[in-house]
Amino acid sequence: MDLKQAFGVALRQLRVNKxxxxxxxxxxxxxxxxxxxxxxxxxxxxxxxxxxxxxxEVHPVSVMVATYLATDPDMTMDALFERIKSDxxxxx
Numbered sequence: 557m558d559l560k561q562a563f564g565v566a567l568r569q570l571r572v573n574k575x576x577x578x579x580x581x582x583x584x585x586x587x588x589x590x591x592x593x594x595x596x597x598x599x600x601x602x603x604x605x606x607x608x609x610x611x612x613e614v615h616p617v618s619v620m621v622a623t624y625l626a627t628d629p630d631m632t633m634d635a636l637f638e639r640i641k642s643d644x645x646x647x648x
Contacts, residue, residue, distance in 0.1 A: 557627055561596035566622035568594040570612050581611050 557565070571578070571594075578590040584607035585593075592598040600608065602616075609616040625631055 558596070559623065559627060560599050562626035563599070563619075563623045564594040564596040565626045566619060567608070570614060570619065570622060574612055576611070581608065584608060584611055 567590075578587045578594075581587075581590050585604065589598070593600055605616050605619055609619055612619070621633070621636060624636060625633060
C-alpha cells in the first residue's frame with residue numbers, strides 16, 4: 557500500500573473509532589477534501605495533519621504512526637516505536 561492510501565486508511569479508521577463524520581471536520585476541511593484524503597487521492601500538508609488531529613483529539617504523531625503501520629502489515633507498533641526511539645537517540 558502506498559503512503560497516500562495508508563494515510564487514508566489510518567485517517568478513516570481514527571475518524572470512525574471516534575464516531576466522527578466527515579462533516580464534523582468542516583472547520584478545517586471540506587467533506588470533499590476529507591473524502592479525497594480517505595481515498596488516498598490527496599496528500600495533506602503537515603499543517604493540515606495538525607488541524608485534523610485536533611478534531612480527532614489525537615496527537616499528530618498518532619496519525620502518522622497509524623499511517624506507517626498501515627503501509628506494512630508485518631510491522632508491529634512496538635517495532636516501529638523501537639525504530640523511532642533509535643532514530644531519535646542518534647542510533648544508539
